[in-house]
Amino acid sequence: MAETTEELSTMLGDLSRASERVGLKMNMDKTKVMVNIHVAPTPIKIGDSTLEVVDDYVYLGLTVQLGRSNFEKEINRRIRLGWAAFRKLHGIFSSNLPQCLKTKVYDQCVLPVMTYGSETWSLTMGLIRRLKVTQRAMERAMLGVSLRDHIRNEEIRKRTKVTDIARRIAKLKWQWAGHIARRTDGRWGRKVLEWRPRTGRRSVGRPPTRWTDDLARVAGIRWMRDAQDRSLWRRLGEAYVQQWTSFG
Template sequence: MRINVKKKDAIRLNDKEIEDVEAFLYLGATMDKNGGTEADIGRRLGLARTAFASLAKIWKSAQYSTKTKLKIFNTNVLSVLLYCAELWRTTEKDDEKLDTFHRKCLRRILKIHWPEKITNQQLYERTRAIPLSCTIKRKRWRWIGHILRREENSHIRTALTWAPEGKRRRGRPKNTWRRSVEREREELGWNSWKEGQVVASDRRKWRSLLNGLMRPPGHGEDK
Protein backbone atom coordinates (compact mmCIF):
# COMPACT_ATOMS: atom_id res chain seq x y z
CA MET A 1 0.00 0.00 0.00
CA ARG A 2 1.41 3.38 -1.02
CA ILE A 3 0.62 6.64 0.75
CA ASN A 4 1.48 10.11 -0.57
CA VAL A 5 3.94 8.89 -3.22
CA LYS A 6 4.51 10.13 -6.75
CA LYS A 7 6.69 7.30 -7.98
CA LYS A 8 4.72 4.13 -8.60
CA ASP A 9 7.28 1.75 -10.04
CA ALA A 10 6.64 -1.91 -9.39
CA ILE A 11 8.21 -3.34 -6.26
CA ARG A 12 9.66 -6.83 -6.57
CA LEU A 13 10.65 -9.27 -3.86
CA ASN A 14 12.28 -12.64 -4.65
CA ASP A 15 11.51 -12.08 -8.34
CA LYS A 16 7.83 -11.58 -7.59
CA GLU A 17 5.97 -8.33 -8.06
CA ILE A 18 4.21 -7.18 -4.90
CA GLU A 19 0.54 -6.38 -5.44
CA ASP A 20 -0.64 -2.82 -4.79
CA VAL A 21 -3.68 -2.73 -2.49
CA GLU A 22 -6.05 -0.04 -1.28
CA ALA A 23 -6.24 -1.47 2.26
CA PHE A 24 -5.13 -4.43 4.37
CA LEU A 25 -5.54 -5.87 7.85
CA TYR A 26 -2.74 -5.42 10.35
CA LEU A 27 -3.03 -6.90 13.85
CA GLY A 28 -6.80 -7.01 13.45
CA ALA A 29 -7.12 -3.35 12.40
CA THR A 30 -7.94 -2.03 8.93
CA MET A 31 -5.26 0.13 7.34
CA ASP A 32 -6.19 2.03 4.19
CA LYS A 33 -4.44 4.58 2.00
CA ASN A 34 -6.81 7.38 3.03
CA GLY A 35 -5.56 7.22 6.61
CA GLY A 36 -7.81 7.73 9.60
CA THR A 37 -9.99 5.01 11.09
CA GLU A 38 -13.28 5.34 9.22
CA ALA A 39 -12.72 2.08 7.35
CA ASP A 40 -11.79 0.23 10.56
CA ILE A 41 -14.86 1.55 12.39
CA GLY A 42 -17.08 0.47 9.51
CA ARG A 43 -15.58 -3.01 9.49
CA ARG A 44 -15.90 -3.34 13.26
CA LEU A 45 -19.54 -2.26 13.13
CA GLY A 46 -20.17 -4.94 10.53
CA LEU A 47 -18.56 -7.61 12.70
CA ALA A 48 -20.53 -6.44 15.73
CA ARG A 49 -23.83 -6.53 13.81
CA THR A 50 -23.07 -10.10 12.74
CA ALA A 51 -22.22 -11.09 16.32
CA PHE A 52 -25.43 -9.49 17.62
CA ALA A 53 -27.57 -11.19 14.95
CA SER A 54 -26.02 -14.59 15.70
CA LEU A 55 -27.32 -14.29 19.29
CA ALA A 56 -30.88 -13.41 18.29
CA LYS A 57 -32.32 -16.49 20.06
CA ILE A 58 -30.83 -15.29 23.35
CA TRP A 59 -32.26 -11.76 23.00
CA LYS A 60 -35.74 -13.23 22.33
CA SER A 61 -35.55 -15.90 25.00
CA ALA A 62 -37.47 -15.54 28.26
CA GLN A 63 -35.11 -17.97 30.03
CA TYR A 64 -32.42 -15.35 30.55
CA SER A 65 -32.71 -12.25 32.68
CA THR A 66 -31.99 -8.81 31.27
CA LYS A 67 -28.88 -8.65 33.44
CA THR A 68 -27.55 -11.87 31.90
CA LYS A 69 -28.35 -10.69 28.37
CA LEU A 70 -26.49 -7.44 28.96
CA LYS A 71 -23.45 -9.35 30.20
CA ILE A 72 -23.53 -11.52 27.07
CA PHE A 73 -23.90 -8.40 24.93
CA ASN A 74 -20.92 -6.70 26.56
CA THR A 75 -18.63 -9.72 26.29
CA ASN A 76 -19.67 -11.06 22.88
CA VAL A 77 -20.68 -7.98 20.91
CA LEU A 78 -19.08 -4.87 22.39
CA SER A 79 -15.74 -6.63 22.81
CA VAL A 80 -15.76 -7.31 19.06
CA LEU A 81 -16.74 -3.74 18.22
CA LEU A 82 -14.31 -1.96 20.54
CA TYR A 83 -11.13 -3.86 19.69
CA CYS A 84 -8.34 -1.23 19.50
CA ALA A 85 -10.95 1.53 19.89
CA GLU A 86 -8.50 3.55 21.98
CA LEU A 87 -6.57 4.19 18.76
CA TRP A 88 -9.56 5.39 16.76
CA ARG A 89 -9.65 8.96 15.55
CA THR A 90 -13.39 9.47 15.86
CA THR A 91 -15.46 12.31 14.45
CA GLU A 92 -18.91 13.47 15.56
CA LYS A 93 -20.34 11.42 12.70
CA ASP A 94 -18.49 8.31 13.91
CA ASP A 95 -19.67 8.88 17.50
CA GLU A 96 -23.28 9.19 16.39
CA LYS A 97 -23.02 6.06 14.24
CA LEU A 98 -21.56 4.03 17.13
CA ASP A 99 -24.02 5.37 19.72
CA THR A 100 -26.97 4.67 17.41
CA PHE A 101 -25.91 1.04 16.93
CA HIS A 102 -25.45 0.66 20.70
CA ARG A 103 -28.91 2.07 21.50
CA LYS A 104 -30.61 -0.10 18.88
CA CYS A 105 -29.05 -3.19 20.43
CA LEU A 106 -30.08 -2.17 23.95
CA ARG A 107 -33.65 -1.54 22.82
CA ARG A 108 -33.75 -4.95 21.16
CA ILE A 109 -32.51 -6.60 24.36
CA LEU A 110 -35.15 -4.75 26.43
CA LYS A 111 -37.77 -5.64 23.78
CA ILE A 112 -38.66 -2.01 23.17
CA HIS A 113 -40.14 -1.73 19.70
CA TRP A 114 -41.85 0.97 17.68
CA PRO A 115 -44.16 2.77 18.42
CA GLU A 116 -43.12 2.48 22.08
CA LYS A 117 -40.85 5.36 23.03
CA ILE A 118 -38.20 5.78 25.67
CA THR A 119 -35.61 8.53 25.95
CA ASN A 120 -31.95 7.70 25.46
CA GLN A 121 -31.22 8.76 29.03
CA GLN A 122 -33.89 6.41 30.38
CA LEU A 123 -32.47 3.64 28.19
CA TYR A 124 -28.97 4.10 29.63
CA GLU A 125 -30.35 4.23 33.18
CA ARG A 126 -32.34 1.01 32.74
CA THR A 127 -29.36 -0.84 31.29
CA ARG A 128 -26.74 0.87 33.49
CA ALA A 129 -24.83 1.73 30.35
CA ILE A 130 -23.18 4.85 28.96
CA PRO A 131 -22.83 6.05 25.34
CA LEU A 132 -20.16 4.21 23.39
CA SER A 133 -18.56 7.55 22.55
CA CYS A 134 -17.89 8.03 26.28
CA THR A 135 -16.59 4.46 26.61
CA ILE A 136 -14.17 4.98 23.71
CA LYS A 137 -12.93 8.27 25.16
CA ARG A 138 -12.35 6.57 28.51
CA LYS A 139 -10.45 3.71 26.83
CA ARG A 140 -8.34 6.22 24.95
CA TRP A 141 -7.37 8.16 28.07
CA ARG A 142 -6.83 5.03 30.10
CA TRP A 143 -4.27 3.98 27.49
CA ILE A 144 -2.74 7.47 27.44
CA GLY A 145 -2.29 7.18 31.21
CA HIS A 146 -0.19 4.04 30.70
CA ILE A 147 1.91 5.90 28.12
CA LEU A 148 2.51 8.91 30.36
CA ARG A 149 3.68 6.64 33.19
CA ARG A 150 6.30 4.96 31.03
CA GLU A 151 10.00 5.82 31.19
CA GLU A 152 11.10 9.02 29.44
CA ASN A 153 13.07 7.19 26.72
CA SER A 154 10.06 5.08 25.75
CA HIS A 155 9.40 5.35 22.00
CA ILE A 156 5.63 5.36 22.43
CA ARG A 157 5.82 8.14 25.02
CA THR A 158 8.09 10.15 22.73
CA ALA A 159 5.62 9.73 19.86
CA LEU A 160 2.85 11.18 22.02
CA THR A 161 4.67 14.05 23.73
CA TRP A 162 7.25 15.09 21.12
CA ALA A 163 6.67 18.56 19.63
CA PRO A 164 7.84 18.62 15.98
CA GLU A 165 9.77 21.67 14.78
CA GLY A 166 9.38 23.60 11.57
CA LYS A 167 6.37 24.92 9.69
CA ARG A 168 3.51 22.90 8.27
CA ARG A 169 1.98 23.39 4.86
CA ARG A 170 -0.61 26.09 4.31
CA GLY A 171 -4.24 25.17 4.66
CA ARG A 172 -6.35 23.44 7.27
CA PRO A 173 -4.39 20.66 8.96
CA LYS A 174 -5.73 17.13 8.61
CA ASN A 175 -7.40 15.85 11.73
CA THR A 176 -5.34 13.04 13.26
CA TRP A 177 -5.52 10.91 16.39
CA ARG A 178 -2.79 12.98 18.02
CA ARG A 179 -4.45 16.30 17.19
CA SER A 180 -7.75 15.01 18.56
CA VAL A 181 -6.24 13.92 21.89
CA GLU A 182 -4.34 17.19 22.16
CA ARG A 183 -7.64 19.00 21.74
CA GLU A 184 -9.17 16.83 24.45
CA ARG A 185 -6.13 17.52 26.63
CA GLU A 186 -6.75 21.26 26.34
CA GLU A 187 -10.40 20.70 27.26
CA LEU A 188 -9.13 19.06 30.45
CA GLY A 189 -7.20 22.26 31.19
CA TRP A 190 -3.68 21.00 30.40
CA ASN A 191 -1.50 23.14 28.17
CA SER A 192 1.19 20.47 27.86
CA TRP A 193 1.69 16.74 28.34
CA LYS A 194 3.90 17.43 31.35
CA GLU A 195 0.82 18.55 33.26
CA GLY A 196 -0.87 15.31 32.29
CA GLN A 197 2.14 13.30 33.45
CA VAL A 198 1.79 14.80 36.93
CA VAL A 199 -1.82 13.62 37.16
CA ALA A 200 -1.07 10.23 35.57
CA SER A 201 1.61 9.54 38.17
CA ASP A 202 -1.13 9.52 40.82
CA ARG A 203 -3.30 6.55 39.89
CA ARG A 204 -6.12 7.63 42.19
CA LYS A 205 -6.38 11.03 40.49
CA TRP A 206 -6.19 9.37 37.10
CA ARG A 207 -9.04 6.97 37.97
CA SER A 208 -11.07 9.97 39.09
CA LEU A 209 -10.38 11.59 35.73
CA LEU A 210 -11.51 8.46 33.87
CA ASN A 211 -14.72 8.29 35.91
CA GLY A 212 -15.42 11.89 34.91
CA LEU A 213 -15.03 11.01 31.25
CA MET A 214 -17.74 8.36 31.66
CA ARG A 215 -20.47 10.83 32.58
CA PRO A 216 -22.98 10.66 29.74
CA PRO A 217 -24.59 13.84 28.48
CA GLY A 218 -28.37 14.19 28.55
CA HIS A 219 -30.27 12.67 25.66
CA GLY A 220 -33.50 13.76 24.23
CA GLU A 221 -36.35 11.55 23.14
CA ASP A 222 -35.99 9.64 19.91
CA LYS A 223 -38.20 10.43 16.96
Protein backbone atom coordinates (compact mmCIF):
# COMPACT_ATOMS: atom_id res chain seq x y z
CA MET A 1 0.00 0.00 0.00
CA ALA A 2 1.36 3.41 -0.94
CA GLU A 3 0.21 6.99 -1.36
CA THR A 4 1.63 7.46 -4.86
CA THR A 5 2.25 5.21 -7.85
CA GLU A 6 5.94 6.17 -7.76
CA GLU A 7 6.23 4.94 -4.17
CA LEU A 8 4.37 1.75 -5.04
CA SER A 9 6.64 1.12 -8.03
CA THR A 10 9.71 1.47 -5.82
CA MET A 11 8.29 -0.90 -3.20
CA LEU A 12 7.41 -3.54 -5.80
CA GLY A 13 10.82 -3.26 -7.40
CA ASP A 14 12.47 -3.82 -4.01
CA LEU A 15 10.23 -6.83 -3.39
CA SER A 16 11.08 -8.34 -6.77
CA ARG A 17 14.82 -7.95 -6.26
CA ALA A 18 14.69 -9.31 -2.71
CA SER A 19 12.66 -12.30 -3.91
CA GLU A 20 15.14 -13.13 -6.67
CA ARG A 21 18.04 -13.10 -4.21
CA VAL A 22 16.51 -16.05 -2.34
CA GLY A 23 15.36 -17.92 -5.45
CA LEU A 24 11.75 -16.71 -5.56
CA LYS A 25 9.88 -15.01 -8.37
CA MET A 26 6.80 -12.80 -8.26
CA ASN A 27 3.79 -14.08 -10.19
CA MET A 28 3.01 -11.12 -12.43
CA ASP A 29 -0.28 -12.67 -13.60
CA LYS A 30 -1.60 -12.59 -10.04
CA THR A 31 -0.13 -9.20 -9.12
CA LYS A 32 -2.62 -6.40 -9.81
CA VAL A 33 -2.87 -2.72 -8.98
CA MET A 34 -5.91 -0.93 -7.55
CA VAL A 35 -6.18 2.81 -6.98
CA ASN A 36 -8.76 5.03 -5.31
CA ILE A 37 -10.12 8.38 -6.48
CA HIS A 38 -7.14 10.25 -5.01
CA VAL A 39 -4.61 8.62 -7.38
CA ALA A 40 -4.59 8.60 -11.18
CA PRO A 41 -4.14 5.07 -12.56
CA THR A 42 -0.78 4.83 -14.32
CA PRO A 43 1.07 1.74 -15.60
CA ILE A 44 3.58 0.18 -13.21
CA LYS A 45 6.36 -1.95 -14.65
CA ILE A 46 8.45 -4.58 -12.90
CA GLY A 47 11.23 -5.69 -15.20
CA ASP A 48 9.61 -6.46 -18.54
CA SER A 49 6.10 -6.91 -17.10
CA THR A 50 3.44 -4.22 -16.84
CA LEU A 51 0.99 -4.76 -13.98
CA GLU A 52 -2.71 -4.67 -14.79
CA VAL A 53 -4.84 -1.97 -13.14
CA VAL A 54 -8.15 -3.50 -11.95
CA ASP A 55 -11.31 -2.26 -10.24
CA ASP A 56 -11.69 -5.35 -8.05
CA TYR A 57 -9.68 -8.43 -7.12
CA VAL A 58 -10.31 -11.70 -5.31
CA TYR A 59 -7.96 -11.79 -2.32
CA LEU A 60 -8.05 -14.56 0.31
CA GLY A 61 -11.37 -15.74 -1.07
CA LEU A 62 -13.11 -12.33 -0.93
CA THR A 63 -13.70 -9.70 -3.60
CA VAL A 64 -11.82 -6.52 -2.70
CA GLN A 65 -13.17 -3.38 -4.34
CA LEU A 66 -12.58 0.31 -3.72
CA GLY A 67 -15.36 2.87 -3.70
CA ARG A 68 -19.11 2.59 -3.27
CA SER A 69 -21.17 -0.63 -3.34
CA ASN A 70 -18.17 -2.44 -1.95
CA PHE A 71 -19.96 -5.75 -1.36
CA GLU A 72 -22.27 -5.91 -4.38
CA LYS A 73 -19.85 -7.98 -6.44
CA GLU A 74 -18.95 -10.17 -3.49
CA ILE A 75 -22.62 -11.02 -2.89
CA ASN A 76 -23.05 -11.88 -6.58
CA ARG A 77 -19.98 -14.09 -6.38
CA ARG A 78 -21.18 -15.83 -3.21
CA ILE A 79 -24.54 -16.59 -4.87
CA ARG A 80 -22.79 -18.07 -7.93
CA LEU A 81 -20.51 -20.20 -5.74
CA GLY A 82 -23.48 -21.30 -3.65
CA TRP A 83 -25.35 -22.49 -6.73
CA ALA A 84 -22.23 -24.27 -7.98
CA ALA A 85 -21.94 -26.15 -4.68
CA PHE A 86 -25.68 -26.91 -4.73
CA ARG A 87 -25.54 -28.34 -8.27
CA LYS A 88 -22.58 -30.56 -7.39
CA LEU A 89 -24.80 -32.16 -4.75
CA HIS A 90 -27.88 -32.31 -6.99
CA GLY A 91 -27.87 -36.09 -6.84
CA ILE A 92 -28.35 -35.96 -3.08
CA PHE A 93 -30.94 -33.17 -3.04
CA SER A 94 -33.05 -34.83 -5.75
CA SER A 95 -32.83 -38.32 -4.24
CA ASN A 96 -35.27 -40.13 -1.96
CA LEU A 97 -33.10 -39.59 1.09
CA PRO A 98 -34.88 -38.32 4.22
CA GLN A 99 -35.18 -34.54 4.30
CA CYS A 100 -33.21 -34.39 7.56
CA LEU A 101 -30.14 -35.77 5.75
CA LYS A 102 -30.56 -33.32 2.85
CA THR A 103 -30.82 -30.48 5.35
CA LYS A 104 -27.63 -31.58 7.08
CA VAL A 105 -25.76 -31.71 3.76
CA TYR A 106 -27.07 -28.26 2.82
CA ASP A 107 -26.12 -26.68 6.15
CA GLN A 108 -22.63 -28.19 6.10
CA CYS A 109 -21.72 -27.93 2.40
CA VAL A 110 -23.71 -25.16 0.70
CA LEU A 111 -24.48 -22.60 3.40
CA PRO A 112 -20.82 -22.12 4.47
CA VAL A 113 -19.92 -21.35 0.84
CA MET A 114 -22.58 -18.64 0.61
CA THR A 115 -21.69 -17.05 3.95
CA TYR A 116 -17.89 -17.25 3.75
CA GLY A 117 -16.35 -13.98 4.94
CA SER A 118 -19.74 -12.47 5.84
CA GLU A 119 -18.24 -11.21 9.11
CA THR A 120 -16.64 -8.42 7.06
CA TRP A 121 -19.73 -7.35 5.10
CA SER A 122 -21.52 -4.04 5.49
CA LEU A 123 -25.03 -5.44 5.72
CA THR A 124 -28.04 -3.86 4.06
CA MET A 125 -31.63 -5.05 3.67
CA GLY A 126 -31.12 -5.35 -0.08
CA LEU A 127 -28.11 -7.66 0.20
CA ILE A 128 -29.75 -9.88 2.81
CA ARG A 129 -32.96 -10.06 0.79
CA ARG A 130 -31.08 -11.28 -2.29
CA LEU A 131 -29.41 -14.04 -0.28
CA LYS A 132 -32.73 -15.08 1.24
CA VAL A 133 -34.36 -15.24 -2.20
CA THR A 134 -31.52 -17.49 -3.38
CA GLN A 135 -31.91 -19.75 -0.37
CA ARG A 136 -35.67 -20.08 -0.95
CA ALA A 137 -35.01 -21.11 -4.56
CA MET A 138 -32.64 -23.81 -3.31
CA GLU A 139 -35.21 -25.02 -0.79
CA ARG A 140 -37.85 -25.31 -3.52
CA ALA A 141 -35.38 -27.28 -5.64
CA MET A 142 -34.77 -29.65 -2.73
CA LEU A 143 -38.49 -30.25 -2.30
CA GLY A 144 -39.21 -30.48 -6.03
CA VAL A 145 -41.74 -27.65 -6.01
CA SER A 146 -41.94 -24.42 -8.00
CA LEU A 147 -43.38 -20.95 -7.60
CA ARG A 148 -46.43 -22.07 -9.56
CA ASP A 149 -47.33 -24.42 -6.71
CA HIS A 150 -48.08 -21.34 -4.55
CA ILE A 151 -46.62 -22.83 -1.36
CA ARG A 152 -45.89 -20.24 1.30
CA ASN A 153 -42.29 -19.67 2.37
CA GLU A 154 -43.17 -20.55 5.96
CA GLU A 155 -44.45 -23.96 4.88
CA ILE A 156 -41.36 -24.63 2.77
CA ARG A 157 -39.12 -23.78 5.73
CA LYS A 158 -41.10 -26.15 7.97
CA ARG A 159 -40.39 -28.94 5.52
CA THR A 160 -36.69 -28.26 4.89
CA LYS A 161 -35.70 -26.94 8.34
CA VAL A 162 -32.49 -25.48 6.90
CA THR A 163 -30.61 -22.80 8.81
CA ASP A 164 -31.84 -19.34 7.83
CA ILE A 165 -29.04 -17.62 5.94
CA ALA A 166 -29.81 -14.21 7.44
CA ARG A 167 -29.60 -15.67 10.96
CA ARG A 168 -26.28 -17.33 10.21
CA ILE A 169 -24.75 -14.17 8.72
CA ALA A 170 -25.97 -11.99 11.59
CA LYS A 171 -24.66 -14.36 14.26
CA LEU A 172 -21.27 -14.66 12.56
CA LYS A 173 -20.87 -10.90 12.26
CA TRP A 174 -22.05 -10.19 15.82
CA GLN A 175 -19.69 -12.78 17.30
CA TRP A 176 -16.78 -11.49 15.22
CA ALA A 177 -17.49 -7.87 16.19
CA GLY A 178 -17.42 -8.80 19.90
CA HIS A 179 -14.20 -10.76 19.40
CA ILE A 180 -12.50 -7.83 17.67
CA ALA A 181 -13.71 -5.32 20.28
CA ARG A 182 -12.30 -7.43 23.14
CA ARG A 183 -8.88 -7.86 21.58
CA THR A 184 -5.99 -6.34 23.50
CA ASP A 185 -3.07 -7.68 21.45
CA GLY A 186 -2.73 -4.62 19.21
CA ARG A 187 -3.71 -6.38 15.97
CA TRP A 188 -4.96 -4.44 12.98
CA GLY A 189 -8.58 -5.54 13.35
CA ARG A 190 -9.31 -3.18 16.22
CA LYS A 191 -7.00 -0.45 14.92
CA VAL A 192 -8.97 -0.25 11.68
CA LEU A 193 -12.25 0.16 13.62
CA GLU A 194 -10.80 3.03 15.64
CA TRP A 195 -9.12 4.69 12.66
CA ARG A 196 -10.55 7.95 11.35
CA PRO A 197 -9.82 8.59 7.64
CA ARG A 198 -8.51 11.79 6.14
CA THR A 199 -10.68 14.84 6.65
CA GLY A 200 -12.33 16.62 3.77
CA ARG A 201 -15.62 17.06 1.98
CA ARG A 202 -17.98 14.13 1.89
CA SER A 203 -18.96 12.80 -1.52
CA VAL A 204 -22.28 13.88 -3.02
CA GLY A 205 -25.28 11.70 -2.28
CA ARG A 206 -26.26 9.26 0.42
CA PRO A 207 -23.24 8.06 2.40
CA PRO A 208 -22.35 4.38 1.89
CA THR A 209 -23.26 1.89 4.59
CA ARG A 210 -20.40 1.33 7.02
CA TRP A 211 -19.52 -1.98 8.67
CA THR A 212 -20.48 -0.65 12.11
CA ASP A 213 -23.81 0.98 11.18
CA ASP A 214 -26.03 -2.03 11.89
CA LEU A 215 -24.09 -2.81 15.08
CA ALA A 216 -24.60 0.72 16.37
CA ARG A 217 -28.35 0.58 15.66
CA VAL A 218 -28.67 -2.17 18.28
CA ALA A 219 -25.85 -1.49 20.74
CA GLY A 220 -25.36 2.26 20.29
CA ILE A 221 -22.26 4.19 19.27
CA ARG A 222 -20.40 2.83 22.31
CA TRP A 223 -20.89 -0.78 21.20
CA MET A 224 -17.19 -1.60 21.59
CA ARG A 225 -17.42 -0.80 25.29
CA ASP A 226 -20.56 -2.91 25.69
CA ALA A 227 -18.84 -5.81 23.93
CA GLN A 228 -16.46 -6.15 26.91
CA ASP A 229 -19.38 -7.58 28.90
CA ARG A 230 -19.94 -10.98 27.29
CA SER A 231 -23.33 -11.65 28.87
CA LEU A 232 -24.63 -8.21 27.82
CA TRP A 233 -23.24 -8.73 24.33
CA ARG A 234 -25.03 -12.06 23.99
CA ARG A 235 -28.34 -10.48 25.03
CA LEU A 236 -27.91 -7.64 22.55
CA GLY A 237 -27.00 -10.19 19.90
CA GLU A 238 -30.50 -11.66 20.05
CA ALA A 239 -32.00 -8.30 19.06
CA TYR A 240 -29.35 -7.85 16.37
CA VAL A 241 -30.11 -11.21 14.77
CA GLN A 242 -33.84 -10.51 14.97
CA GLN A 243 -33.57 -7.34 12.87
CA TRP A 244 -32.21 -9.35 9.93
CA THR A 245 -34.56 -12.35 10.21
CA SER A 246 -37.84 -10.52 10.78
CA PHE A 247 -38.38 -9.45 7.15
CA GLY A 248 -38.64 -11.15 3.77
